Amino acid sequence: MTASTTLVIKTAIEELQKIETAVDEISGAEGWQPDIEFKIRLVLDELCTNVVNYAHRDDLDHDMTVTIESDDDEVRVEIVDDGDPFNPLEDAPEPDTESALIDRKIGGLGVYFVKTLVDDARYWRVDDKNHVALSKRRS
């Protein structure tokens, strides 16, 4: 089976619920394993939360586009925003995964999850928009 859904949402935290709903629907329709569903949910959450919180320096409402595609072999997602040029795959800080508890710094974990949990991740910028495309095999 194949399924595809595209959402255009405002860059606001309360809008992210729409992505949750879309993941629920496509996961149900395509029969994703719980582990795949968890990971797709997490990578979309981390990247879209970053766009909402950091991509724009003004206080205006911007649109962002999230596409989720699924077939028998893999799940692909793409996130497009019109924020400042930012390649999360290269420009995000490296997380601290080693220090002792009291010295442990937080930050960079969200993007690190993205890089670790998907099979392929790409970034490009065209027409003043950031594109991040991810794919994850279903088995």
Place this chain on the structure above:
Amino acid sequence: MEVRTEQEDDVLVTTVNGRIDSATVSEFQHLMERAITDDIRRVIVDFENLSYINSAGLRAVLVITKNLWTRNAKLALHSLQPSIQEVFSIAGFDKIIQVCADKAEALDATQEK
């Protein structure tokens, strides 16, 4: 998201149900911090019915654990779903936070040695 807490002597036994995400993380941290009174020496957190956590949730868990450490109290999490356990290991949290298979192991891990 729901946090249930029960105090047994100096042990706080906690159960978290639902999701810890950007919408619920402040409440999670607040409820935990409110329940961890000065007389608590050990905190056990049951994550069996935790269905989701993101990096903001992990940050809250780290803050709570650090605060306990500074007052010489101990924390252990137990019964994590496999995906959540994986995220904890990717973040390197398994090296700084006790992650146990079940409640008995968590109680044992936080025992004064």
